[in-house]
Amino acid sequence: MMKTLSFTRAGLGLSGLRLSGLRLGAAALPLCLALPALAADPAGLPGGQPGGQPGGQIEEVVVTARQRAEDPQRVPVSLSVIGAQRLERAQIDGITGLAAHAPGLAVSDPFGRFNPAPAMRGLTQPGTGDEPSVGFFLDGVYVTGRSSINLFLNDLERVEVLKGPQNALFGRNSFGGAVNLITRKPGEAVEGYLEGTLGSKDLREVQAGVSGPLVPGKLAARVSLSVKDYGGFYDNAAGTDPEIGSEKSSAGAVTLRATPTDRLEALLRVSYAEDRDGQPKGYYLATNCQPRLAGGLPTGAFSQYCGEIPQSSGPFAANAQATGFTRDAWRTALTVHYELDAVTLTGISAANWETNEFNRDDDYSAALIARAGQQTVRKDFSQEIRLTSADRGQALTWLAGASWYRFDNETERRNQLYYLGQTTPGGARTAAVTESWAAYGSASLRLPLDLTATADLRWQRDDKSFASSALNAQGRPIVLDDDWTMLTPRLSLAWQALDSVMAYASVAKGAKSGGFNEMASIFDDERSFDPERNWTYELGSKTSWLDGRLTANATLFWVEWKNQQVVAASAAGSVNNFYTNNAGRSRSKGLELDLQARPLDGLTLGAGYTLTDARFVDYADPDYRDIPAFAPDGRIDGKVLPRQSRHQLAASAEYQAPLPGGASGLDGFVGGEWLWQSRQYTENSNLSWIGDIHTVNLWTGIDTGRLRLTLRVKNLLDDRTPPVAVRFSQPTPAGYQRAWLATPGDGRTWSVSARASF
Template sequence: MTRSSPLSTALLLAAASPLALTAPALAQSRGPVEEIVVTARQRDEAAQSTPVSLAVFTAAEIERAQIESIAGIATRAPGLVVSDPFGRFNPAPAIRGLTQPGVGEEPSVGFFLDGVYISGRSSINLFLDDLERVEVLKGPQNALFGRNSFGGAVNLVTRKPGDTVEGFIEGGIGTKDRRELSVGVSAPLIPGKLAARASFALDEYGGFYSNPVPGGPDIGSERSVAGALTLRATPTDSLEAVLRVSYAEDDDGQPKGWYLATNCEPRLVNGQPSGSLSQFCGEIPDGVPASMAANAEHFGFARDAWRTAATINYRLPLATLTSISAFNAETNEFNRDNDYSPALISQAGQLTDRWDASQEFRLLGGEGGPLTWVAGASWYRFDNETERRNIEFWSGQTATAGLPRTNEETDSLAAYGSVTWQVLPDVGLTADLRWQRDWKEFQTTSLDRNGNPIALDNAWTMWTPRFVADWQATEDVLLYASVAKGAKSGGFSTMANLFEEERSFDPETNWTYEVGAKTTWLDGRLTANGALFWIDWTDQQVVAASTAGTNNNFYTNNAARSRSRGFELEIAAVPADGLDLRLAYSYVDAEFRDYQDPDYRDIPSFAPDGDISGLALPRQSKHQLVASGQYSADLPVAAGLGWFLGGEWLWQSKQYTENSNLSWIPADGKLNAWTGLEHQGLRLTLRVQNLLDDRSPPVAVRFSEPTAAGYRRAWLVTPGDGRTWTVQARWSF
């Protein structure tokens, strides 16, 4: 397949996007860039007045870009990366290069739905529907958000009902068995006192290649059904209560992937190369091998989840009291053909039952005055049970009987506060501080190297401050500087062959230093924001191999230190009526500063100590760029009939697949385009995803390939999807 270069893609985008259309000059424009309100500091503020680096997507932008997953958010929010080597199971998000080794159920980016933390790594990749806004907050957000928002936080805000009847219905069909249906309706039940909103969404995608095994599961297919009911009560002018109950069900086929054999770096035995190659060197190729398949024994990923949240806002004489109560429950099962072949060699799987409950109270006072303050406290409980479903057919195993069952419990208490002092009318100083105490327990039916049951418990205390100084230099220019501490909780290493001192690891921390500017120009028709950051990451959680055994011996410890630095730029412009242009770019330079990787001590390039200091952190792009635009205008052929044409270019530079930096996935460029007609609430859209048919693999990870004789080192490659066409119709009322 032809792979697009950044230059050729840019030229094609210029030809197809609104930038190439004849439009009035900038000076003739009358429409400003839309002002957006965010809650990045636990209060409603205009995004341009908030001294935090963030990317915000409104409901119109979410709909226009068809954002339905956290991966869809990441491709349009430079600095955020999501690696999904196993489909929607166990994603690995990272912000500003702070990539993780895939340890445990808690990622380094906190995801929140209407202010409620989404627990469990395999739960954050939920199907997104009926959203009012998405806020991507870059840099540590522990001080006010907590819960492992170590590198940043993503806040998903759903639509609330109002006092008018409004809604929409949208449907679509496309290539590769794409089918979409979504409905949302709001209406007052008691005018001025009680309103309700109901939503429903169905999304199906058949995958981009077929399974050659008769009766085998679809490869790469995804299906989601989601529904929600929201009640909003306003019995008095001072009281608002919102209850939202949602249910989602996912049913995906075998995740797409194939194994790439190693081609370099033979293992050293007594200082001499052996016949066992340990690495793949070079660029990961694209395409889908003809041998890629899935045996009929395996089905993919299935999940059903209930989420319930009640939010109460009560205005007191001197402050506003907010209460957020939540309970969530989920069951998911993941099974895949682990050898990615027609043969019955290996199945990898996991059954998970989890629930969490939380309660948060927050007071906000002093809004509009010289001293604005926030004080809050929260309680959180997470219970996570798993049962392994691995079956190694190559070794004679034929059933899951006797496989390990585990239970992990997390309890957390936190107290936090924030004070913003307007020292001068245009100068503000903010101090945030959070205290958090986590208790964790872990039990499993697995036995340790001495034949004893594994039962672990530990507790950690984290203090996470943040300090911000901001200066409103002019009415349209905000300058700020901040320093913040991020923390990600500790946890347990649970494999059998470990020494006791290797079973627990401590929290990791980072200090992030940031300066930024938010500017508005030309009477609001142009905004340009930028930020510079430097991150010092210490006590970094990394994976090592224990000498207690030769297998089942991987554990996590706090052995590394890294540094990340870079800058971010966002520009939005409305240069003419109907013309909307956006540009976002991030540069991230993240590297190990001090780390000796024990897995590399016996390969030629890194022997004898495995020192990888100075190498780039894997699974993150140094450059990410998003350019988008849309032009809308009336057609003279009929009153009220309009048309629109838009496009977006999503590009990222190469990513190293692992710590050695010996292999990488290539730069990836996707050009999406759409056009359509509108008339009195009706809209018809023709959309093409990946217009240039770029098949660059989105992710590749070091793995072990099951064979009829056991396991061997290989790279698991996720192939890139090709061009997809969709026709959509929407009626809004």
């Protein structure tokens, strides 16, 4: 295996780099190939070399970005890898934390861990619908549903963030990219750890894991357990439960690894997770501009919020009827690898069950005005089988596979309008079923001049049905079904110019399945929407220098996004009237840099940076046709796509060395990171935005190899910029009115952790 770096997001300052815009013409394309020249002269860098282990050892890393084990520096895909050490040092235990450390990935979560909206390279997630634009996979198994992907992350070996469409090999709506969560596996050595954390805002957390052989050489097991209780950054001003922004999670897993022969390996993992969260943080802002027009004249009712979303530190309140978000989930997966003489047969069987309930105080106050609720029961089953050829240096390598997937999703709306005298919650009940079949393959051919051509292709058919107790215009319950067939190719050409320098070009098609809208107040012809598609073009380079102490990777991308799924407001009503339709065409282009360095033993530096210019090309928003800035047709061509930043940067540094005069084997360490994202527009009009977010985290401690004590300070500068704001409807005693719902930013927190390993 080739020595390379663990892409653990060690950081490097980019003080010498000024990027305020991007033009992807012919003159810009050589940037990806020019980066090796910069990397060859580390003195020209403002700091940086890739992370490794203390004492001069360089960590070996293998990724499965293309469904086979590979050196990440030889994979013609833009990817970031966050290793176990970075996950632990930065206390990353959810997907919003992952996004901050993997520029290009953005996660909006205005309602806490319920229904987050992940996006990659500006390909934003519509505010409705249950399928995300980025596919999440846990040990190769698709994580179904938006309210499931924000799971409590624990006992992970690494996280792979693949940028750009991954439909060809992964499918399952990996339209903008894919995130692979890889858990730790049991081995032959007896090992384990126990870690406890105490911190501000009533933070208490315990994690433990132990693994070892049950039958040496034949059967090994791993058991892990994590419990977290975070009291929430803000108190409930009503003086009662629920707490504002609190999160409680418990998770446990058992993994068995059987190796009855040298050719056969079977992994069985069963896990259970329980979440109990309080009322999500939030506050309303009244609209302040763009009055609605009637007959060309203003009506006096503002429709928009204009300007930067202001910070707020409360007070925040919720009544006792808002119980927050609860979730119980079982996940079971069996993965079998059987090695034949020239191929490996892989089978992945999975079954997952989840129930969750969300009860939000819809007016975000102590008053009894309105409550929004939803109960969900979901289960999914999948079977995948794959043949992968052995790579022994021959000209042709290949893989071929097929998969089946079924998703059953039942929901019941439990909204309650107290101001209308409603004494019990009510709402539509829906049952949706998705069944998907796919066949896929990949072939790589080594050519003269150190070129490798790869072709991937996936055929996928999705059948969906939808039944709702809501009544249509004819007074009958709504029953819908549809099916879609998608072909998603990917072609790439890689040139291994040197053993440590690779350049590549690729083109890939991404597709995200269509679906149905469940909101009550929409017209019948607004009930369904079709798949959306994109073509993504990439030019990139991956380079490694100084015996792996320095890596410098760069990618230019261009995305043409058609039949875009966007959120519109139906004229059928003013409440529960948001729906997804296909009405937009957009373009996203940008630059991704990944720099890592290790100039001294024990010192790791690095940075990840993304510049994304994502804009509407052709879209008339029906909600803007009667406001002055966009009347009479509502066209927003050229506007920036909402909820994504033009600039994202994750930079960090860490130094570990023996303490002066300390006992043998006693090391001290100190590290920090700067996470920055530029402004994000809150919605399509670009009239309001959240400001730049600067987060500085620091940690320090001592390490004996078996015992480690860590002191952390998160958000050292106490940046309270709201992380997200969305267009919404605010319930009032007089009825619903247009408003903006903002999420307050958490302030500074600290924690102390003690970890024992054996």
